[in-house]
Amino acid sequence: MKAALFLGCSAPVRAQNYEASFRLVADALGIELVDILEFGCCGYPAASIDDLAAAVLAARNLALAEAQDLDLITLCSACLGSLASARERILKDDELKAAVDRELDKIDLKFEGKTQVIHAARVLYETVGAENIKRAVKRPLEGLKVAVHYGCHYLKPGDVVGHTDNPEAPVSLDEMVRATGAETLEYAGRLGCCGGGILGVSEETALNVTQKRLQSAFNARADCMVTVCPFCSVMLEGNQKKIEKQSESKFNLPVLYLPQLIGLSLGLDPDALGFKLNRVKAKKILAEYSPDSSR
Amino acid sequence: MTEEFKHGEEALPCFSCGTCTAGCAVREVHPGFDPRKIIRQVLLGRIDDGLLKETVWLCADCHTCSERCPQGVPVNEIIMALRHLAVKRGIVPAAYKGQMDTIHKSGHIYEVADFNKKRAKTGLPELRDDGAPYEKIYSSLGLDRVLKQEEEK
Numbered sequence: 540m541k542a543a544l545f546l547g548c549s550a551p552v553r554a555q556n557y558e559a560s561f562r563l564v565a566d567a568l569g570i571e572l573v574d575i576l577e578f579g580c581c582g583y584p585a586a587s588i589d590d591l592a593a594a595v596l597a598a599r600n601l602a603l604a605e606a607q608d609l610d611l612i613t614l615c616s617a618c619l620g621s622l623a624s625a626r627e628r629i630l631k632d633d634e635l636k637a638a639v640d641r642e643l644d645k646i647d648l649k650f651e652g653k654t655q656v657i658h659a660a661r662v663l664y665e666t667v668g669a670e671n672i673k674r675a676v677k678r679p680l681e682g683l684k685v686a687v688h689y690g691c692h693y694l695k696p697g698d699v700v701g702h703t704d705n706p707e708a709p710v711s712l713d714e715m716v717r718a719t720g721a722e723t724l725e726y727a728g729r730l731g732c733c734g735g736g737i738l739g740v741s742e743e744t745a746l747n748v749t750q751k752r753l754q755s756a757f758n759a760r761a762d763c764m765v766t767v768c769p770f771c772s773v774m775l776e777g778n779q780k781k782i783e784k785q786s787e788s789k790f791n792l793p794v795l796y797l798p799q800l801i802g803l804s805l806g807l808d809p810d811a812l813g814f815k816l817n818r819v820k821a822k823k824i825l826a827e828y829s830p831d832s833s834r
Numbered sequence: 835m836t837e838e839f840k841h842g843e844e845a846l847p848c849f850s851c852g853t854c855t856a857g858c859a860v861r862e863v864h865p866g867f868d869p870r871k872i873i874r875q876v877l878l879g880r881i882d883d884g885l886l887k888e889t890v891w892l893c894a895d896c897h898t899c900s901e902r903c904p905q906g907v908p909v910n911e912i913i914m915a916l917r918h919l920a921v922k923r924g925i926v927p928a929a930y931k932g933q934m935d936t937i938h939k940s941g942h943i944y945e946v947a948d949f950n951k952k953r954a955k956t957g958l959p960e961l962r963d964d965g966a967p968y969e970k971i972y973s974s975l976g977l978d979r980v981l982k983q984e985e986e987k
Binding site for chain 2: 546547548549551552555556558559562574576577579580584585586587588589590591592595596599642645646691692695696697706707731732734735736737738739740741744745747748751811813816
């Protein structure tokens with residue numbers, strides 16, 4: 540498979556470990572990624588401001604991928620939601636389509652809707668498949684207990700982004716994590732929101748939402764959490780110290796991106812997978828499972 | 835229903851069961867936020883200042899309410915439409931204004947080229963900021979004007 544990698548804004552700045560590990564794992568599993576330097580914001584912030592603005596910002600990126608006859612892979616779940624929802628809305632609404640066409644014409648682009656939008660994790664699940672990941676594993680992560688955090692926009696709206704996953708009972712991330720040899724946990728906050736959507740509006744409320752997720756994974760005795768969205772990780776990992784202070788609790792819970800975990804099981808170098816950029820250090824996990832650790 | 839708000843009809847099937855509120859992640863930690871009540875306010879035409887200035891911006895946009903509503907009310911979309919109404923009245927939270935302004939200037943919510951040094955260290959390709967297409971889009975859609983306007987008294 541060959542597709543354009545859509546970085547969005549948060550991943551290339553705040554989640555370079557996610558980007559680096561996905562590039563490596565994609566390469567190892569036979570997915571060819573094309574960078575399009577002209578890509579811009581997915582339109583997510585504009586969705587709260589104005590419908591047409593959000594549609595135009597999204598469609599600009601879709602048109603750029605379409606011009607190269609490529610589907611588009613997102614790292615960020617909010618980018619996925621924004622691009623896929625805009626695509627649906629534009630294709631279903633002739634009036635909106637005409638308005639978007641007018642705006643794109645001014646910047647010499649054309650949107651026909653040929654480009655499909657798919658999340659990086661879903662590419663690994665649907666194109667590669669959990670069975671093939673399992674076959675490629677060189678260093679099984681046996682004994683590792685993982686709290687998978689699906690987040691919201693990877694699953695919902697179910698009819699736009701959910702694909703084979705039922706938003707209320709998803710399995711894709713669990714199956715891939717289990718393919719690495721690790722164990723996935725059933726825990727109360729498994730499908731909960733990270734709170735990231737309101738960090739900029741009410742930090743205290745947002746962090747209280749995140750605290751619930753961390754507490755729930757911690758109570759389930761997870762060794763780490765696994766996410767597929769830079770914003771979930773900013774909340775669960777980047778803000779973990781602040782939350783510990785605010786709630787007088789101690790989690791010290793590593794939060795890994797799915798491709799980091801898969802990469803580790805494929806025997807890839809932890810430095811190349813960006814483990815040094817993780818804010819909560821995964822020392823115990825690396826001591827146990829990195830390629831040069833003795834077992 | 836206020837004439838300005840066109841999404842009231844989508845709320846009509848609501849029978850106020852509270853499934854939206856029961857599943858709301860924000861509500862769990864912030865009792866003042868209640869999606870069922872927001873839909874009620876829309877149905878009764880009580881779209882007041884408190885709703886537009888504060889409440890609607892507290893939704894984390896997780897889509898759980900819309901996904902679970904037994905009556906198919908697009909709760910999440912109605913909250914977004916209320917935000918659009920707020921914006922028309924000059925209410926734009928600073929966080930959104932900041933992000934929209936940076937997109938205008940650079941195409942992203944961060945000036946991504948500032949991070950090229952760090953990206954090179956991680957072995958990642960260089961990125962570029964380019965506000966030119968956004969300058970055209972913003973001025974054509976009147977977004978620059980919307981983001982500069984003062985809040986209505």
